[in-house]
Every structure is written in structure tokens, then in C-alpha cells.
Amino acid sequence: MGVGDLTAIAASSRMRQALLTAPRTLNWTELELPQPKAGEVLVRTRAALTCGTDLKTYRRGHPKIPFGPFGHEASGDIAALGSGVDRFNVGDPVMWVQTAPCGSCAPCRDGMENLCEHLTDEMALGAYASHVLLPAKIVARNLYAKPAALRYIEAAFLEPLACIVHGWSVLQRGGRASTRAGSLAIIGAGAIGLLHVLYAKHAGMSVTVIAHGEERASLARELGADRTLPSSAGQSGNFDAVIECAGTTSSWREAVELAAPCGRVLFFSGLPADTDVSLDAGRMHYQELTCCGSFHFTPDDVRTARDLLTEGALPVKRLISAVVPLDRLADVFERLEQRNGLKYALIPEPFEPQWV
Ligand SMILES: [Zn+2]
Ligand SMILES: [Zn+2]
Structure with missing residues (x-):
């Protein structure tokens, strides 16, 4: 698929998504843009980051992460809102994490929301894509506006920093x-x-x-x-x-x-x-x-991470080994396999410098 095709997708009603279908097997798929249901938000991805968890999953699968839409660290702009979401508008730059606790199971009630029994029931997987659909519980607990001063790549550090x-x-x-x-x-x-x-x-x-x-x-x-x-x-x-x-x-x-x-x-x-x-x-x-x-994070940890990023307290961008077009996802995972680079930022087409 050429760059022209990708640019067309960016403006169309379709999305493009990387699937990890088996260890070391990446495929691209194209599908209709999902319409967010009540409480959900559809985001146009602007930056996605690789993560050690993704590399583990790429190599051998992961007990808590199913094969399928791949990647979980990202930031972007709101493309569509489900009914009842009134904190945001279409076009708002946002950052999020891929899970949210249920709030009602025994660990959640005891303040251990990072150990929620339903943490992985509905995840926002598929960061390596033109769009990501955020489930309602993530929108309610773990979706934040991205401050203008924070670059998309920096905002995508929300999840690892919450950990x-x-x-x-x-x-x-x-x-x-x-x-x-x-x-x-x-x-x-x-x-x-x-x-x-x-x-x-x-x-x-x-x-x-x-x-x-x-x-x-x-x-x-x-x-x-x-x-x-x-x-x-x-x-x-x-x-x-x-x-x-x-x-x-x-x-x-x-x-x-x-x-x-x-x-x-x-x-x-x-x-x-x-x-x-x-x-x-x-x-x-x-x-x-x-x-x-130590495992995962609570919504309070996510909020603290958001505050640290917003303050510019940590120069997180210096951890990025290279910024590459999302199309080169397979090359990037090959490099990570060879211990070549620490963490890569992947940018969906069109590759616009102001989104980096
Ligand atoms: Zn991660
Ligand atoms: Zn729970």
C-alpha cells in the first residue's frame, strides 16, 4: 500500500490496524471505522510507542494480552464521541491508558484497583493503527486532555509512567x-x-x-x-x-x-x-x-503520571530511539529483537512533523 493510499484512508471512513496474529507474525488489516457506542470514544492515533510488554507478546504471546490488535501506548485526537461523553469534543488531543478498573470487584473495593479482577476484560489494544476505540470505562476513568505544550510522543508515555x-x-x-x-x-x-x-x-x-x-x-x-x-x-x-x-x-x-x-x-x-x-x-x-x-497502576497513578508529564517534569522523549512511520512496525520489532534501540515512536500516516 502506497503513501497515497494511506493518506486517503486518513480522510476516509476506514481505518488501518496492525494485528499480531501469532508470535512474530504481524499483519495489516483495513476495516470500517467503528461508531462509538454510549460512553465510548474513537481516537485518531497520532503517536504510538513500543513497550517491553509488546516485545514479550511479539516473541511468545502473553497470558493477559490476546493476539489481535497490537500495541497499547498511544495518544491522538478524538475522531468521534459516543453518546453521553460530554467532557470532550471531536478534535481534542487526548492521552489515555489501555485499561481501567471496574470499581466494584473485591480488589477494587479494597483500593487495589491495579489488581481489579476485570482489568483485562475490555482493553484499548491496537495502538499501532490509524484509530483506536476506547471502551466506556477507560473514557470514564483514564482518558485525559493532552496539554498543547506536550508533544504526542510525550503524551504516549502516560501508561509506562503510570506503571x-x-x-x-x-x-x-x-x-x-x-x-x-x-x-x-x-x-x-x-x-x-x-x-x-x-x-x-x-x-x-x-x-x-x-x-x-x-x-x-x-x-x-x-x-x-x-x-x-x-x-x-x-x-x-x-x-x-x-x-x-x-x-x-x-x-x-x-x-x-x-x-x-x-x-x-x-x-x-x-x-x-x-x-x-x-x-x-x-x-x-x-x-x-x-x-x-509491583503490577500495573491505579487511576490515581495515571493522574499523577499525567501531572508529571504536564509539568514537563521528566524528559521522557530522550528515551525514544527513533521516530518512524507506522508502516515500518515490522522493521521496528526486528530491531527490538536484536536489542537495537530501546523504545520507538511510530507515527501513522500522514507523517506530519507537528504531530511528533
Ligand atoms: Zn507499556
Ligand atoms: Zn475491579
Whole structure:
């Protein structure tokens, strides 16, 4: 399909959407633009971002994300409104996240909306597309106006930043927050590890990043990391807080190893279900470590992330490896497979610089 065809689609009543139909199998489909039903919103996508979760799904599928419309981090302009949506107008630039809690299940009632039993019932998947239909519950809870000063690419960071905000709320929950200089370690310098670096620096903390590879280490330093180390060797017990972002069983063990007495460990990266990890039980018990997992985000976390983006508090755009036309989605995932680049921004046709 040529550029002319794509431009025609942009102005037509049809949409174009990338489907992940099986591991490493991307197909494009063209369909009638959906008419939003009551409470729903149809968005014209202006920017979509790749994400580690997408890469995992691309490689082997995902237990909570079905094959089908692909991608979940995006921003855009409202193309059509369902009945009853009165907070927005057609044409409004917006940002959103791909889920919203139901508000009525047991975890939701207990304030654990990130663990809502119906979180994945209706998701706004299909960010790699000309348009995305947002379900009513997302419109009601997790759709925000994009401020004019915020670029579409920056606005599309709402979802990963909400995850980071949630992780920090877990890390600081009910215990002493680590603020001592030099006391925070982040294991892993992928997009998420580096987003944690930006957040920690905004919070005024001193950060050590364990980064494999000089390219990522130097990016971590450019983004404000005070120190980078190629491995955690010799750092046992040196950090009041450790955030694990590398997603391997050995990095989970390292995180426990690095924590100081009464230290806090945040396992931010998920491992495949049923993964067994052996951790140093003596250290966890006798050093009184607090070890926590972190999953997803609540609407409050999304609002905090929106505020941070709106304030321009974090230079998130520096995490983008390249801005490319959406048509090159398959190339981009090939590159990510080769560890070539951290996070890409994909722009649907027509590729207009002012939308970047
Ligand atoms: Zn994501
Ligand atoms: Zn719920």
C-alpha cells in the first residue's frame, strides 16, 4: 500500500490496524471505522510507542494480552464521541491508558484497583493503527486532555509512567523511603529502568544503575544517573532501595543481594508465571529486607503520571530511539529483537512533523 493510499484512508471512513496474529507474525488489516457506542470514544492515533510488554507478546504471546490488535501506548485526537461523553469534543488531543478498573470487584473495593479482577476484560489494544476505540470505562476513568505544550510522543508515555508511579508508591508503602544519597540502585537500563532513573532524579535522589553494555550505561548517565556499574559485583548490601528492571531470575537474586539492612527491594519486572527464583533467605530474614512486587497502576497513578508529564517534569522523549512511520512496525520489532534501540515512536500516516 502506497503513501497515497494511506493518506486517503486518513480522510476516509476506514481505518488501518496492525494485528499480531501469532508470535512474530504481524499483519495489516483495513476495516470500517467503528461508531462509538454510549460512553465510548474513537481516537485518531497520532503517536504510538513500543513497550517491553509488546516485545514479550511479539516473541511468545502473553497470558493477559490476546493476539489481535497490537500495541497499547498511544495518544491522538478524538475522531468521534459516543453518546453521553460530554467532557470532550471531536478534535481534542487526548492521552489515555489501555485499561481501567471496574470499581466494584473485591480488589477494587479494597483500593487495589491495579489488581481489579476485570482489568483485562475490555482493553484499548491496537495502538499501532490509524484509530483506536476506547471502551466506556477507560473514557470514564483514564482518558485525559493532552496539554498543547506536550508533544504526542510525550503524551504516549502516560501508561509506562503510570506503571513507574505505581512502583514508587509500592516502594514507599509503609516503610522508610530511601532518600540517602547513593542508596538507590536500579538493575537494568532498558526503557523502564531509565524511566525509573528519570523519576528518581526528579525526586532528588542519587542513583546507581547496573547496566550491561556501555551504550545503555552512557545513556543512563546522560539521563542523570550518578553512577553506572557493569555488574553488581562487590556491591552487596550497599543500597537502601533496589529496583529490579532487568527481568531475569539472576537479576531478582542480585536485587536481594544489593539491599542494605532494612532495605527495600522492588521487583518491577515480571517473570513468566510459575518461575522459581531462589533468593538469599538469610539475608531477607536477618537483614529485615522488605521485598515487594509491583503490577500495573491505579487511576490515581495515571493522574499523577499525567501531572508529571504536564509539568514537563521528566524528559521522557530522550528515551525514544527513533521516530518512524507506522508502516515500518515490522522493521521496528526486528530491531527490538536484536536489542537495537530501546523504545520507538511510530507515527501513522500522514507523517506530519507537528504531530511528533
Ligand atoms: Zn507499556
Ligand atoms: Zn475491579
